[in-house]
Amino acid sequence: MAAPRSPCSETCVIWDAGDFKALLPLDTDVYENICEVLGEKGCTPPNTVYVYMDKDSLTNSQARYFENCGFRIIFVPEGNKCARILSMSVDILTDSLNMLMFPINWLIISQDAGENPEFSTAVEVLKEKGFNVIFAQPESILCPFYPSRSSQPKRKRGDTKGIDPPSTIS
Template sequence: MSRSIEMARARLTQRYAAANVGVFWDINDFPIPDYLDSYAFYEDVKTNLREKGFTGSFSLQLYADGDPYMPARLVNRFQCPELGVSYIPSGGEFCRDSWILLDILKWSIENPSSNVMILAKNFKEEAAVKISYLDISHNLFLAYDLRTESPEWLCSFSMRPRSAHLMKSSFMPTKTKIEFDSFLSLFRKFDTSFRFFPKAIQTSHKGRRTQVFWDVSDSSKLEVLDPRGVAAHISGALVGNGYSLPLCSTLVFIDENTVSPDTLSRYAHANLLLHPVPKGNKFARMHSIALDLLFHARTCSEPSTLLLLSEDIDEDPLFSTVLDFLQMKGFNIVVQNPNPIVELPFNPNYYVFDDISPKF
């Protein structure tokens, strides 16, 4: 018996044996041979998990490149209702990693204290930190060791040779075009057409803590803005509309390598935490914000209010699905263009700043 299987069995306590299992499989990193039938593949993965003692509900999500022109055989081979397949549009490794991680975080919120198995090699440091956090409350398995066991035993078992009747022999070499515009249109657009605080706050939202996410489209603005004024106006707008303080914090997303250490320090002292994101890639930027939204939701003991200061939310359908998901989980989502608020001059009488200053 291999060491990885022994470790997996040792860690599989009674608590996790009956828990749900989510498998997230990047077929770029762990290819599935052409001869495998999708139904047989799904059943073999499920059988393998059962043999190792996992008896809970099982879901399998595959990730493939989103080449608009793919061989018909590759599209048709995954036409199995039990398999979830995401064809990820091109956008670099960050886009791919964040897409997978978004699914993992959403699934982990839906399935607390469950088993998470990830067959993907290219998670970067930031993703690894968030994934490692799941190890506290989930039975976590990664393809490469980050304080966890490896699920490669699942991959190797599922790849074993099949008998002839399980292989597809009618694959056609023709090309078929996947219409990604039509695919993206399936995402329901999150309504961001309203103004700041579009309706009266519900009584159930008044006592909630508030987390602010501010997407700075032009990082050079930070050098001339007064951090205390920005914090005061954000907090004043919240208080004036019935939201409770203190804030959890304000996370500020900026382009990498665009602000000085002094600016970082000034904003940190105003409880505005600057978070660098990839420069020049709008979708990577929005995915980074979406990841932090989900990570915050994952760490909340109860749903909170999320204030999003951003100009680009409408342009990313994947981000809209994250907002929809958080709303369904009970979070109060407020969206606003940041410019009318953060660029106002600082008025110390507008809000008592000391009440929200960080306590060191």
């Protein structure tokens, strides 16, 4: 097992948004909340926020707008959670291979990607290589701005309930 990497120098975010239909309006406030959550965990703002969404869930102009807000939209076949999870797994492993010499953190925003055996295996490989992996529920990111979209109470600034701390490797 690899030793833990030095504290949070780069951070990437994987967001499984295909199972969260009411994302609009996804905007800079949500991006800023992601940055705040990462900061509370001692991580830097994300280099990239990969958002995996069902194909045709956004217009081209909406996709361009969100990409200008700091999101990289990746479309997968509509309603195909397996394709979305597989795409996320491949991308997280590929990006990590390209950064083996540098510390990197991953924030995974998903309702249930961690329950998928293939995705869980990919995450375990990252942890074994010394990467920090943080899981968060979508509601913990969206609630501060869109409390009506969740049954959970609105998250106050500084409250990290529902967000797992970075993994530690011994």
